[in-house]
Amino acid sequence: MNCRNIVRELSNYLDEALDSTLKASIEKHLEHCEDCKVVVDTTKQTIQIYCNSEPAPLPEDTRQRLRDALKKRLRGVRV
C-alpha cells in the first residue's frame, strides 16, 4: 500500500465500502504516514461540514412566489 493507492481508495475508505483486508492495510499505512492521515482527516471533515450545513431560509419573496404558484396550480386560486 502506497500513498497513491490510499488516494485512489479514499472515497471507498471514508464510505466504509472496503473489505476488511484492504481497510486494515490502509490503516496500517496511515499509522506511519502523516501526510495521508491529514488528507484522510481533512477530506472527512470536508464531507462532514457540507453534510451538516443547514440550508438558509428561503428569501421571503421566493417563498411567497412558491406559495402563490402552489395555490394557483393546486387549488385553482387566482393570485
Place this chain on the structure above:
Amino acid sequence: MNPVEPPAHALPSTVVKDDEPVLVAAAKAGDISAFETLVGRYERKIFRLAQNITQNREDAEDAMQESFLKAFEHLGEFQGNSRFYTWLVRIAVNQALMKLRKRRPNQVSLDDEIDTGEELIPRDVEDWGPSPEDRYEQSELSNILTSTISELDPSFRVVFQLRDIEELSTEETAEALGLSVPAVKSRLLRARLKLRQKLNRYFKRSENS
C-alpha cells in the same frame, strides 16, 4: 421512475420525520394541505440543491417551483419503495439540470467521461486544526461553503451535492444523473479532493495562528 433501494446513509432526523408516509399517503389521496406541509419541510433543501446546480437564483426558483408542481402532478407514480425526499430530489435535479443546460448548452454534459489529466495526489497537505465549524460564524461558514462548491465543474458539483449533501446512495445518484456507478465514484472522489484542496485556504492551521 423506477423504484430504488434505500441509501446506505440515513438522513438526519430533522429531515425525515416519522409522519412522512402519512403525509404522502394523504397528499396522494388529494389532500393539498398535506402536500403543502411536505413542501414547507423540504423547500429550503430543494432551493439550495437547485441553486448549487444552476448557480443562478432565478433559475433555482423556477426549478424549485416546477419540481414541487411536478411532484404533486406525478404523486400517483410514487411507489413508496424509496423515500419521498429521494424521489423529490431526483425530480429537482432534472429540473435544475434542464435550466443549467438551457443557459449553458455547450458547457454541461454529465455523461461524458471526464479525463482532466490532473494528478489526484493532493497538494497542500496541512492539518486543519480546530474545527472550522467552531472557528467561523455560521453565515460566514455558509458563504465559504457556497462559494467553494460553485468553483467546481458542474459534473463534479452535482455528484458531490447528491452524494454528500443530499445523502443519496451511489446507486441512486447514478440513476438520477444517468451515469454509471463507476463514473459517480470517480467524480465523487475528484470532487471531494478538489473541495478539500479549496477549503484548505480557509481552514488550514497556519491560517488560524
